[in-house]
Amino acid sequence: MKVKLTSGEADDGGFFLFSSLGDHASERLPLPPGFKGIGAEFVADVDKGVGKGWTPKRIVSELILLCGADEAKKLRVPTRDKIAARRSTMTRSSQFKFATVADMLEYVNEPGRLVTTLEMFNAIEDLDQILVYGTFFYDTTVKDDSPGAAEGSTVPGKTFGFNFGTKRLLFQLGQVC
Numbered sequence: 001m002k003v004k005l006t007s008g009e010a011d012d013g014g015f016f017l018f019s020s021l022g023d024h025a026s027e028r029l030p031l032p033p034g035f036k037g038i039g040a041e042f043v044a045d046v047d048k049g050v051g052k053g054w055t056p057k058r059i060v061s062e063l064i065l066l067c068g069a070d071e072a073k074k075l076r077v078p079t080r081d082k083i084a085a086r087r088s089t090m091t092r093s094s095q096f097k098f099a100t101v102a103d104m105l106e107y108v109n110e111p112g113r114l115v116t117t118l119e120m121f122n123a124i125e126d127l128d129q130i131l132v133y134g135t136f137f138y139d140t141t142v143k144d145d146s147p148g149a150a151e152g153s154t155v156p157g158k159t160f161g162f163n164f165g166t167k168r169l170l171f172q173l174g175q176v177c
Contacts, residue, residue: 038078038086046083050090052128052166056083101137101160108132108162127168135162 038046042063049059060080067073078086098104108114114132115121124131142157144150 038082039076041073041076042078046078046086047090050083050087051130053130054128056080056087059083098160104135104160104162108135121167124167127171128166130164131166133163133165136160 045063045066046059049062054062057080060077060083063077064074067077098107112124113130115124121131137160138158140157140159141154144153144155146155
């Protein structure tokens with residue numbers, strides 16, 4: 001670490017330089033007691049991998065690749081178990097559950113997620129980015145779970161959702177068809 005502090009007016013040119021040039025440890029330091037989860041430096045990349053549907057093993061591999069030659073950072077990469085726990089928490093969170101059509105549309109209409117034209121599709125560079133191709137709303141019948149309902153009885157209901165995939169998936173489907 002180096003810190004340069006100027007003194008007086010900027011034109012004086014006077015400054016003090018403080019530095020700490022000690023050796024850095026090559027071993028991972030333990031996190032504070034009671035810390036659970038993933039270090040802040042990896043959260044965005046882990047969430048991105050979870051959003052792409054990657055396994056925890058693949059996410060660890062991708063994080064290690066992102067670290068490049070920084071061996072100290074590689075030692076801080078979260079374990080597969082921590083990533084699996086975060087993935088489980090994220091998929092149970094309200095971010096991935098839609099109680100209303102409005103909730104779903106808020107998710108779907110996030111910039112860059114809904115693809116409605118060929119130009120928008122071609123502009124996507126990441127082959128594994130989750131893309132939404134369309135939404136649907138249907139009137140349907142659902143099992144009647146109300147107290148005292150007859151076995152197998154149904155009631156009118158509604159369902160809604162969206163069609164999604166990735167560019168890679170579409171390219172692979174194109175090779176099969």
